[in-house]
Amino acid sequence: MKAGVIAVQGDVAEHAEAVRRAAAAHDEPAEVVTIRDSGIVPDCDVLLMPGGESTTISRLIGREGIAEEIRNHVRAGKPVLATCAGLIVCSRDAKDDRVDALGVVDVSVDRNAFGRQKDSFEAKVPVAELEEPFHAVFIRAPAIDDVGDGVETLATVDGRPVAVRDGPVVATSFHPELTEDSRLHDLAFFPDSRVIA
Numbered sequence: 001m002k003a004g005v006i007a008v009q010g011d012v013a014e015h016a017e018a019v020r021r022a023a024a025a026h027d028e029p030a031e032v033v034t035i036r037d038s039g040i041v042p043d044c045d046v047l048l049m050p051g052g053e054s055t056t057i058s059r060l061i062g063r064e065g066i067a068e069e070i071r072n073h074v075r076a077g078k079p080v081l082a083t084c085a086g087l088i089v090c091s092r093d094a095k096d097d098r099v100d101a102l103g104v105v106d107v108s109v110d111r112n113a114f115g116r117q118k119d120s121f122e123a124k125v126p127v128a129e130l131e132e133p134f135h136a137v138f139i140r141a142p143a144i145d146d147v148g149d150g151v152e153t154l155a156t157v158d159g160r161p162v163a164v165r166d167g168p169v170v171a172t173s174f175h176p177e178l179t180e181d182s183r184l185h186d187l188a189f190f191p192d193s194r195v196i197a
């Protein structure tokens with residue numbers, strides 16, 4: 001499996017480790033490549049869109065021609081895991097002119113919507129398809145405020161969706177790469193043959 005981590009900004013090494021762990025559980029060798037230029041996404045089987053600052057990520061992937069390659073990857077039905085700012089960039093509408101939303105996940109989001117008090121927090125979140133709750137780390141996380149018809153909500157906090165699946169894309173408003181738990185990567189990249197329940 002060739003996994004590409006969009007590496008213009010954000011948690012690149014942590015995601016790389018999490019993919020390797022998930023792939024190892026399937027006895028599948030994973031080659032992880034970092035992506036800062038166009039021309040690499042088309043060779044990838046799966047993609048990771050890390051957190052960071054969505055305005056910056058959006059500007060850089062647009063400028064480098066990576067944005068259109070990500071859209072084509074999703075159109076081809078290939079898996080993506082998008083986390084936090086990655087979710088914002090992948091959304092249909094980020095309600096911020098500085099984010100050129102890719103529209104590959106049919107949700108609208110509110111950036112930094114969990115408010116100052118809850119800028120960063122952790123919660124044990126039940127996730128559809130996972131047997132045990134997931135220890136989720138939220139850092140200036142976006143809230144998903146509108147979910148399109150074809151979108152499956154995988155997890156909620158206070159009644160708000162925080163993890164969704166839209167076709168080949170799994171998107172979370174939290175950071176699954178910040179714990180040793182690779183179940184979200186497994187859920188995204190091995191939807192039909194998961195071994196980490």
Ligand code: GLN
Pocket residue numbers: 050051052053054055083084085086088111112139140141142
């Ligand atoms: N608040 C950031 C944004 O709006 C996202 C934060 C994160 O990725 N941890 O882009």
